[in-house]
Amino acid sequence: MKRATIAEIAARSGVSTGAVSYALNGRPGVSEATRKRILQVADELGWRPSVAARSLSGARASAVGLAIARSADTLGVEPFYMRFIAGLERELSEQRIALLLQVVEDHAAAIEALRLAWAERRIDGVVVTDLWAQDSRIPVLRELRIPAVLAGRPRPELRAAAVWNDDAGAVSDAVDYLVALGHRAIARVAGLSTLEHARARVAAFREAMARHGLPDPPVTDTDYTAEQGGQATRMLLSRRDRPTAILYDNDVMAVAALNVAQEMGIAVPGELSILAGDDSQLCLLVRPALTALSWDIQAFGRDAARVLLEIVGGQPPRSVEVGTPTLTVRASTGPAPVRG
């Protein structure tokens, strides 16, 4: 089947292609009567704009990019990304914007992919996740002046939209909850210390502990894998003053912790309370089911897409804080054990 073009629509409607373009794009310059006629003809012909032609004549590429820098295997078990992507998609597809996905090794590769996609005019903007405190992608975004949304706190040095949640508040709530249960020896198995949000949560954790008059707690950095999560847990539980509760920065590590505790003969939640980070389906997949900080990752993705498309559309960048994650109590947390 031949593709319909605006030339064909113009011929059938008895107007110029310019008029067709104006009508189709809802711009002034055509009377209501002709607009209606043109739209009907376009519809009959099943016309769809050629993104290539549009993009070539200076308009949008109608696509945005997302480069994820994680290894394939850890990506597989980490439910965050697919939920986030699904949220992005919901908003993007409504506005007929495509998502260009790239799975890369590291930031250097992400930068290269970004430069290329931008140079090829494939994308109108970019979604940036997993921001580092010192992030090599930021200067590139500035240099390219590419519309961007950060999944994280706004950066004053960058004119970009941002979407984040009050994870500090959530961590603080979690500590309050555990302290109310009588826990005093609380540890944290954190994520990558290079990550901005991982750092912020650690800071919030220390602060909350201090607020309760508790000594500076143990914190172990990890790469979010089950392996390092399990290892950190084993180390913490081998201490003489072992914690009675541990907060994990994601779900995978909390699940791994469950195994370690079992292997070490430490009852959960009887002797150890475990609190997971993201509340994915993983938390429901294991026994005891994991208490977790719940937040709507899909909505997070949707908001990210929304503010990105706003700046692509010429509006000033907005920063959106989504709701504070809430504590979903399940079976992996309980009262602190009474020590002998």
Next chain:
Amino acid sequence: MKRATIAEIAARSGVSTGAVSYALNGRPGVSEATRKRILQVADELGWRPSVAARSLSGARASAVGLAIARSADTLGVEPFYMRFIAGLERELSEQRIALLLQVVEDHAAAIEALRLAWAERRIDGVVVTDLWAQDSRIPVLRELRIPAVLAGRPRPELRAAAVWNDDAGAVSDAVDYLVALGHRAIARVAGLSTLEHARARVAAFREAMARHGLPDPPVTDTDYTAEQGGQATRMLLSRRDRPTAILYDNDVMAVAALNVAQEMGIAVPGELSILAGDDSQLCLLVRPALTALSWDIQAFGRDAARVLLEIVGGQPPRSVEVGTPTLTVRASTGPAPVRG
């Protein structure tokens, strides 16, 4: 910074834009000397082809599409997709082809997304996963004559590439292994019965059981979620002649089964052997670690991208069978219990 164009390269090299195009695309029509000069100038200018311009002048869109029809939450815990996508990406990015990802509700939405992307000339081809025995996407692929690769067995009615593995052989091996351990009451918790590969595996399972002279075994269809996997397990384990081993069509359900067995006080692997479907990291995340059918999903994705790009490039469609999944024995399977 201004984008470099071939016009600029032509001017600086003292040749026509046509010559530049030939040189840049490695076609005959320019002398080696000029080609070298042109390439150097292009390099100095940091030139990148505009995909829009290329695509508009009849060349490729340099992108392929993948529409996944699954809900966001189940997508999150199902490690298959991210591993598959990572495999696709590896090959695609090497050839500078972008991946257009769409997460949709059902086949109707997938078809609509496909039609749109194709009409907009956004994609040169498409990757089709989760084929149904009767699949409404197939006639659309035929109608559109869009280059496609099926993640599944070749369809005679469709001129498309296909990549599949001998999952029937793998299921058969799994049954052999369990029978050798003394199991005779073996059940299967299958996937969606509409799915071609789920059906094929069920057929292979029944056949293998028959080959061993065992009666027709119980098979339960599910939607691959932990919920239905757990439910099916509970049902099977409540039978008077309950199975001593169960094969699961994915990992999520096998993990859920572990919980059900625990709740019912049935020891794994003492009283029940559990065998998982895909050998993702999930199998290592739980205790006992799950015995599973292992296969290289990343390589599967890479091969899919490879044969798709071949037909996009004008070569005849190829069908590739990747290696038979192999059994990775861990702690969730063992000798059949001796019945009183």
Next chain:
DNA sequence: CTGAAAGCGCTTACAG
């Protein structure tokens, strides 16, 4: 081996 030119399907000033 090389150059000049048309064309892909749109958008957008610029005249009327």
Next chain:
DNA sequence: CTGAAAGCGCTTACAG
């Protein structure tokens, strides 16, 4: 409110 025309950055027959 409408039409004619240039231009986006490439590719590709078609002449030389």
